[in-house]
Amino acid sequence: MTKETMTQDSQPSSFKRLLGYASPHKLLFFKAMGLLLVATAAEMTIPWLMKIMLDDVIVPGLASGNQDWKVLGFLCAMMLALYAFSSSLQYLQELSFQQGALSVVNDIRRKLFGHLLKLPIGFFDKMPVGKVVSRVTNDTEAMRDLFVSVVPTIFQGSFRILGIFIAIALLDFHLMLLSLILIPILVSVMQLYRRLSAPIFDGVREHLSDINTHISESLQGMRLIQAFNQQGHNREIFEQSNEAWRHFRRKSVGMDSLLLAPFTRVLALFATVMVVGWFGRASWTSVVEIGTIYAFINYLERFFEPFRQLSMELSKLQVSMVSSERVFEVLDETPEQEMESGKDAHVISQGSLAFRNVSLSYDGKHQALDDISFDAPAGKFTAIVGHSGSGKSSIINLLMRFYQHQKGEMLIDGQLLSELPDHQLREIFGLVLQEPFIFSGSLKDNIDLANPDIGSDKVIDAAEQVQASRFIERLSDGYDHQPGYSGQSLSIGERQLLAFARTMAHDPRILLLDEATANIDSETETLIKQALLNLRHGRTTIAIAHRLSTIRDADQILVMEQGKVVQRGTHDELIAQPGHYLDLYLAQKMEEEIRGEGHRASDSDLQAEVA
Numbered sequence: 001m002t003k004e005t006m007t008q009d010s011q012p013s014s015f016k017r018l019l020g021y022a023s024p025h026k027l028l029f030f031k032a033m034g035l036l037l038v039a040t041a042a043e044m045t046i047p048w049l050m051k052i053m054l055d056d057v058i059v060p061g062l063a064s065g066n067q068d069w070k071v072l073g074f075l076c077a078m079m080l081a082l083y084a085f086s087s088s089l090q091y092l093q094e095l096s097f098q099q100g101a102l103s104v105v106n107d108i109r110r111k112l113f114g115h116l117l118k119l120p121i122g123f124f125d126k127m128p129v130g131k132v133v134s135r136v137t138n139d140t141e142a143m144r145d146l147f148v149s150v151v152p153t154i155f156q157g158s159f160r161i162l163g164i165f166i167a168i169a170l171l172d173f174h175l176m177l178l179s180l181i182l183i184p185i186l187v188s189v190m191q192l193y194r195r196l197s198a199p200i201f202d203g204v205r206e207h208l209s210d211i212n213t214h215i216s217e218s219l220q221g222m223r224l225i226q227a228f229n230q231q232g233h234n235r236e237i238f239e240q241s242n243e244a245w246r247h248f249r250r251k252s253v254g255m256d257s258l259l260l261a262p263f264t265r266v267l268a269l270f271a272t273v274m275v276v277g278w279f280g281r282a283s284w285t286s287v288v289e290i291g292t293i294y295a296f297i298n299y300l301e302r303f304f305e306p307f308r309q310l311s312m313e314l315s316k317l318q319v320s321m322v323s324s325e326r327v328f329e330v331l332d333e334t335p336e337q338e339m340e341s342g343k344d345a346h347v348i349s350q351g352s353l354a355f356r357n358v359s360l361s362y363d364g365k366h367q368a369l370d371d372i373s374f375d376a377p378a379g380k381f382t383a384i385v386g387h388s389g390s391g392k393s394s395i396i397n398l399l400m401r402f403y404q405h406q407k408g409e410m411l412i413d414g415q416l417l418s419e420l421p422d423h424q425l426r427e428i429f430g431l432v433l434q435e436p437f438i439f440s441g442s443l444k445d446n447i448d449l450a451n452p453d454i455g456s457d458k459v460i461d462a463a464e465q466v467q468a469s470r471f472i473e474r475l476s477d478g479y480d481h482q483p484g485y486s487g488q489s490l491s492i493g494e495r496q497l498l499a500f501a502r503t504m505a506h507d508p509r510i511l512l513l514d515e516a517t518a519n520i521d522s523e524t525e526t527l528i529k530q531a532l533l534n535l536r537h538g539r540t541t542i543a544i545a546h547r548l549s550t551i552r553d554a555d556q557i558l559v560m561e562q563g564k565v566v567q568r569g570t571h572d573e574l575i576a577q578p579g580h581y582l583d584l585y586l587a588q589k590m591e592e593e594i595r596g597e598g599h600r601a602s603d604s605d606l607q608a609e610v611a
């Protein structure tokens with residue numbers, strides 16, 4: 001199915017679905033529609049009063065030379081009062097529609113964000129941050145228009161058209177029948193507009209979201225852009241997206257002004273000619289009252305007004321339908337298969353882990369993990385090393401249930417890991433990422449993560465145990481310090497220590513560490529090493545290690561290569577045999593020597609150790 005046909009076919013169901021979101025606020029919408037009906041009825045009565053004033057008061061008064069000023073004044077006052085009444089109700093109905101629409105958008109945004117939080121990590125691999133942001137903000141905002149202007153206009157327009165037909169029928173039934181031919185013509189043009197404009201509006205939204213993606217990526221990578229002198233290149237990419245957006249937007253404006261507005265004007269002219277012709281023919285046989293002609297022309301003008309308004313709303317309708325589809329597309333993504341939170345937690349007393357013939361492929365083609373088996377005994381330190389892309393992080397991804405493996409099984413204390421409810425799984429594992437993420441909020445907020453079981457004492461205790469308290473207490477506002485967006489006011493080492501404190505405070509049974517590769521000064525490095533020792537104490541630990549110097553004390557080291565475990569043993573065992581580990585070890589030693597860090601192991605030490 002092409003995108004175009006998909007957009008066409010899915011619109012009615014999106015429309016229905018969107019209306020479904022209005023149902024919790026139906027009272028507000030019914031109130032708004034009631035007000036709109038009364039306001040429109042009051043407004044529609046004005047030409048009829050005018051007809052009465054002309055035909056029954058003014059014309060007879062002119063003929064008899066005796067105007068009835070009292071009735072004339074009364075009718076004028078009635079018309080003014082009706083006009084004021086209808087205008088006030090119009091204001092109130094707009095207010096109610098706006099309130100209803102804001103509530104609907106609020107509900108959709110809440111649902112969308114809640115849904116995003118449950119989506120598997122794989123979804124975010126496919127969809128860039130900017131696009132996701134665009135769906136939660138711009139697209140939901142565009143959906144608001146549907147309730148604020150499209151639905152009220154359709155409703156009011158239909159009511160007006162019906163009222164006008166009744167009024168015209170009362171004035172001249174045959175002419176009403178003749179006017180009916182205008183309806184299928186107008187409806188067909190609107191259909192044509194809908195078909196032609198859907199892909200154009202889709203293009204507008206798509207390019208807008210490309211612009212957002214590009215802006216958000218550039219802002220996140222601003223340091224790199226400036227450091228690599230990429231400003232010009234970035235501006236070019238941005239200008240391309242912006243130009244593409246302008247192209248589609250211009251097309252959409254062209255559609256509005258070319259197709260709809262002139263067409264309704266031509267049709268209105270044709271209708272006026274038809275009416276004049278009709279009355280011209282009628283006046284040969286009967287005397288037509290001037291008020292009737294006035295009312296007729298007035299109603300006929302009003303007849304085109306709803307179509308003109310509807311045609312203007314059609315573009316908004318298209319935008320909101322396209323936006324709704326984009327929002328529903330995200331809502332229809334299957335959330336991570338959630339193990340029921342009510343399900344009984346398993347008893348995990350030891351925290352031993354085992355992989356049995358586990359395989360994982362992210363894309364169905366390339367094996368990231370290929371038939372992996374190992375045991376990580378309770379309370380012991382298991383380190384994983386290997387070249388970049390060998391599959392180290394994939395092991396952590398599977399344990400945290402960020403991705404689903406295709407073969408094999410993972411066990412925790414001899415029970416299937418897949419049977420553990422989500423909430424228990426995430427409590428058991430403490431994850432420390434290579435690049436610690438710092439949320440906006442205070443240092444305390446970043447340690448307790450709003451967990452009600454973690455009080456201030458526990459926060460301070462955790463920070464002390466991993467030695468983060470040293471830098472925190474040096475700050476004038478201590479634990480209340482706001483480290484800024486992504487923790488920018490903290491050094492890399494401080495961010496690491498803060499992440500350790502966070503994990504320590506949550507007291508997990510099993511630690512999953514992705515060791516930081518960033519260069520930190522030797523004082524911070526010593527601090528971090530000590531903090532890690534404290535953090536690992538009494539916990540099963542699986543650590544991805546990039547620097548072999550940090551894993552000499554590991555109880556076992558798994559060496560990975562192209563998704564397989566190719567060697568396993570302790571540091572001493574592994575450097576005593578040829579293989580990947582020894583190669584890695586020698587390469588790193590050499591690198592340290594070259595960087596002048598060889599004071600820890602001179603050439604002769606190295607050779608002695610290897611021998």
Ligand SMILES: Nc1ncnc2c1ncn2[C@@H]1O[C@H](COP(=O)(O)OP(=O)(O)OP(=O)(O)O)[C@@H](O)[C@H]1O
Binds near residue numbers: 363
């Ligand atoms: N989200 C993903 N989608 C598709 N492929 C992925 C994804 N994550 C990793 N891969 C691929 O799976 C393989 C193993 O990646 P993994 O991240 O586990 O390696 P790693 O040893 O941790 O590498 P590094 O040390 O560079 O972090 C690589 O070929 C990688 O390109």
